[in-house]
Amino acid sequence: MSDHQQVIAFQGERGAYSEAAAVIHFGDAIQPLPCVTFEAVFESVESGSANQGIIPVENSLAGSIHRNYDLLLRHDLTIVGEVQTRIAHTLIAMPGVTMDDISRVYSHPQALAQCERSLTTLLPDAERVPAYDTAGSVKMLREGNVQDGAAIASRRAADIYEMTILRDHMEDDAENYTRFLVLGSEADISTEQAKTSIVFSTRNIPGALFKCLAVFALRDIDLTKIESRPLQGKRWEYLFYIDFAGSTRETRCHSALNHLQELTTFFRVLGSYPRGV
Amino acid sequence: MSDHQQVIAFQGERGAYSEAAAVIHFGDAIQPLPCVTFEAVFESVESGSANQGIIPVENSLAGSIHRNYDLLLRHDLTIVGEVQTRIAHTLIAMPGVTMDDISRVYSHPQALAQCERSLTTLLPDAERVPAYDTAGSVKMLREGNVQDGAAIASRRAADIYEMTILRDHMEDDAENYTRFLVLGSEADISTEQAKTSIVFSTRNIPGALFKCLAVFALRDIDLTKIESRPLQGKRWEYLFYIDFAGSTRETRCHSALNHLQELTTFFRVLGSYPRGV
Numbered sequence: 084m085s086d087h088q089q090v091i092a093f094q095g096e097r098g099a100y101s102e103a104a105a106v107i108h109f110g111d112a113i114q115p116l117p118c119v120t121f122e123a124v125f126e127s128v129e130s131g132s133a134n135q136g137i138i139p140v141e142n143s144l145a146g147s148i149h150r151n152y153d154l155l156l157r158h159d160l161t162i163v164g165e166v167q168t169r170i171a172h173t174l175i176a177m178p179g180v181t182m183d184d185i186s187r188v189y190s191h192p193q194a195l196a197q198c199e200r201s202l203t204t205l206l207p208d209a210e211r212v213p214a215y216d217t218a219g220s221v222k223m224l225r226e227g228n229v230q231d232g233a234a235i236a237s238r239r240a241a242d243i244y245e246m247t248i249l250r251d252h253m254e255d256d257a258e259n260y261t262r263f264l265v266l267g268s269e270a271d272i273s274t275e276q277a278k279t280s281i282v283f284s285t286r287n288i289p290g291a292l293f294k295c296l297a298v299f300a301l302r303d304i305d306l307t308k309i310e311s312r313p314l315q316g317k318r319w320e321y322l323f324y325i326d327f328a329g330s331t332r333e334t335r336c337h338s339a340l341n342h343l344q345e346l347t348t349f350f351r352v353l354g355s356y357p358r359g360v
Numbered sequence: 361m362s363d364h365q366q367v368i369a370f371q372g373e374r375g376a377y378s379e380a381a382a383v384i385h386f387g388d389a390i391q392p393l394p395c396v397t398f399e400a401v402f403e404s405v406e407s408g409s410a411n412q413g414i415i416p417v418e419n420s421l422a423g424s425i426h427r428n429y430d431l432l433l434r435h436d437l438t439i440v441g442e443v444q445t446r447i448a449h450t451l452i453a454m455p456g457v458t459m460d461d462i463s464r465v466y467s468h469p470q471a472l473a474q475c476e477r478s479l480t481t482l483l484p485d486a487e488r489v490p491a492y493d494t495a496g497s498v499k500m501l502r503e504g505n506v507q508d509g510a511a512i513a514s515r516r517a518a519d520i521y522e523m524t525i526l527r528d529h530m531e532d533d534a535e536n537y538t539r540f541l542v543l544g545s546e547a548d549i550s551t552e553q554a555k556t557s558i559v560f561s562t563r564n565i566p567g568a569l570f571k572c573l574a575v576f577a578l579r580d581i582d583l584t585k586i587e588s589r590p591l592q593g594k595r596w597e598y599l600f601y602i603d604f605a606g607s608t609r610e611t612r613c614h615s616a617l618n619h620l621q622e623l624t625t626f627f628r629v630l631g632s633y634p635r636g637v
Contacts, residue, residue: 143595147588149423260595292586293570293577300570307596309569311586318420318537319584 092116092124092133098218098240104166104263105137106239108359121151125158128266135163136266142170143260145193147310151264152324155282155353156312162280162354164265172198172253174205175221175241176233182249187212189220190235198235198253205250209233221246262359270354277330278307280353284314284322285346292323298342299327302335322349330355369393369401369410375495375517381443381540382414383516385636398428402435405543412440413543419447420537422470424587428541429601432559432630433589439557439631441542449475449530451482452498452518453510459526464489466497467512475512475530482527486510498523539636547631554607555584557630561591561599562623569600575619576604579612599626607632 091113093101102115116133118124127133138151155162172194176185185206188195192213195202202211212232214220220234225244233249234240241248264280285291299306308326329336331352344350368390370378379392393410395401404410415428432439449471453462462483465472469490472479479488489509491497497511502521510526511517518525541557562568576583585603606613608629621627 141590141596143590144592146426146590149426258593258595262596289580289582290577292583293573296570296573300567303566305566306569308598309586309588311588313418313420313423315421316535318535319418319539321585 088112088114089135090114090116090133092118092127092136094118094121094124094138095216096218096222098221098237098243099216100168100170100237100261101137101139101263102218103237103239104139104168104261107168108137108164108166108263108265121154125154125160125266128160128268129158131268134267136160137166137263138266139261139263141262141308142193143258144197144256149310149312152310152312155324156322156351160266160268161270162264162356163267163269163271164356165278165359166263166265167260167359168263169257170197170254170259170261171238171251172235173238173241173248174233174250174253175224175236175246176249177224177228177230178245178247180230180233180247180249182206184231185209185233187232188235189214189223189232191215191217191220194235197255197259200255201250201253206233218243265356271356276358277355278326278328278358279331279336279355280324280326281340281343282322282324282349282351282353283343283347284320284349286348287317287320291346294346295323295343298339298346302339304329304336304339324353328358365389365391366411367391367393367409369395369404369413371395371398371401371415372493373495373499373517375498375514375520376493377445377447377514377538378414378416378540379495380514380516381416381445381538384445385414385441385443385540385542398431402431402437402543405437405545406435408545411544413437414443414540415543416538416540418539418585419470420535421474421533426587426589429587429589432601433599433628437543437545438547439541439633440544440546440548441633442555442636443540443542444537444636445540446534447474447531447536447538448515448528449512450515450518450525451510451527451530452501452513452523453526454501454505454507455522455524457507457510457524457526459483461508462486462510464509465512466491466500466509468492468494468497471512474532474536477532478527478530483510495520542633548633553635554632555603555605555635556608556613556632557601557603558617558620559599559601559626559628559630560620560624561597561626563625564594564597568623571623572600572620575616575623579616581606581613581616605635
């Protein structure tokens with residue numbers, strides 16, 4: 084840890100789940116830089132106004148955040164870390180507000196959906212109001228001094244806005260995890276327990292993807308994720324994003340990637356980084 | 361064509377792009393059944409209130425409509441057809457309204473984004489107003505007799521609501537195609553120019569996906585699409601949706617699928633159907 088506070092960019096208001104993930108990764112002594120959009124997170128790191136950024140890429144229930152896969156391609160940053168964290172939703176209100184006062188519950192639509200059964204039990208008559216984000220809903224309650232509403236957000240959001248937690252573990256499914264990636268401008272290739280993320284496209288010929296996966300299988304390299312996205316300008320052709328266990332510094336991984344480049348029309352390493360736990 | 365009009369369910373208001381795709385597939389003599397949600401499209405076919413349904417699954421610019429992949433799994437319907445159609449956006453207003461009158465443009469956020477450059481040139485000062493859907497925006501202009509607004513939607517929506525087309529080909533990128541799937545309750549396995557869609561999960565072991573793709577590659581079966589979605593209840597494990605050229609009635613495809621079932625923990629054929637052109 085250095086004497087200077089690292090500025091870490093994330094999407095959402097103070098208290099967002101991304102901020103909580105940043106604290107897990109960097110510790111408490113960060114200077115948070117809330118951004119309105121995911122694009123602004125990338126731009127903050129590129130311009131140097133943040134040292135690093137953190138973005139969600141995948142939720143274990145809802146799947147990939149495809150927008151961030153597209154942005155990884157469009158921007159020239161490097162993945163330098165990974166955080167996997169359990170999403171525990173809390174029901175938050177202004178101090179003094181009780182369950183009986185609540186006629187509306189605000190949050191991001193996905194968070195409302197993930198608490199649907201809990202909300203039906205606790206607050207069957209409360210209206211669900213979709214909002215821009217989770218922590219932003221808490222901020223809105225605080226700024227508006229709202230006495231008949233509650234929000235679904237992180238415990239951290241309740242702390243930051245000095246609000247009351249009416250109920251924790253509102254999430255219906257405890258197996259609710261989100262993977263975040265840490266973005267930097269300089270590669271920091273680790274070798275211990277590393278993971279590598281790449282993106283490539285192939286010629287549109289039978290067996291092309293099979294051959295690409297063979298370069299890993301033939302070297303016993305374990306793929307942990309594959310995601311496809313449309314290749315702009317080529318109808319029904321795709322970019323493939325792959326994560327695998329290993330670092331580009333390892334000979335077998337290095338050889339696999341050289342082999343892969345014989346088969347691809349586009350190829351880029353997005354980063355090698357310590358595996359998040 | 362039979363004497364009875366086929367009832368075809370789709371998401372959106374009359375004039376939606378899905379309705380236009382249904383007309384390409386079934387001809388003009390259909391009875392359209394607009395549905396508020398994609399889920400309602402599946403339910404209409406299951407309950408028999410529609411003969412068949414049509415859903416978008418992929419756009420060549422924006423990628424897959426993942427929600428519909430999840431619904432294909434959750435419902436017990438069969439894919440019986442495919443439609444691929446170019447999306448041509450038109451700028452639509454009430455009769456008599458001219459370009460100079462327009463201070464707001466309504467449409468689905470994705471349609472607004474796909475016309476951003478055209479809108480900036482034609483209507484630099486008009487506010488963009490995100491709406492529930494494209495055809496629904498046209499309907500809203502008609503029902504509200506809105507004299508200072510326009511909508512981005514299909515030519516068909518302009519016809520249905522008797523509106524004026526101020527400009528066609530508003531889309532910035534002409535390579536804007538959407539793939540739709542036709543859903544029925546009874547399989548109608550074709551063999552000519554067929555495509556088959558399947559979904560499966562594998563054990564989470566190194567090389568598992570590679571082995572699954574091998575059953576196709578070893579038989580020279582061409583994969584046209586692979587999509588991964590989270591496997592509920594198993595963190596960071598996935599369902600794979602694959603489309604391939606060929607029908608389950610062909611021996612080599614039948615053998616490939618038998619082979620695949622030796623490797624999978626879950627497997628389902630979603631349908632064999634004539635390839636859309």
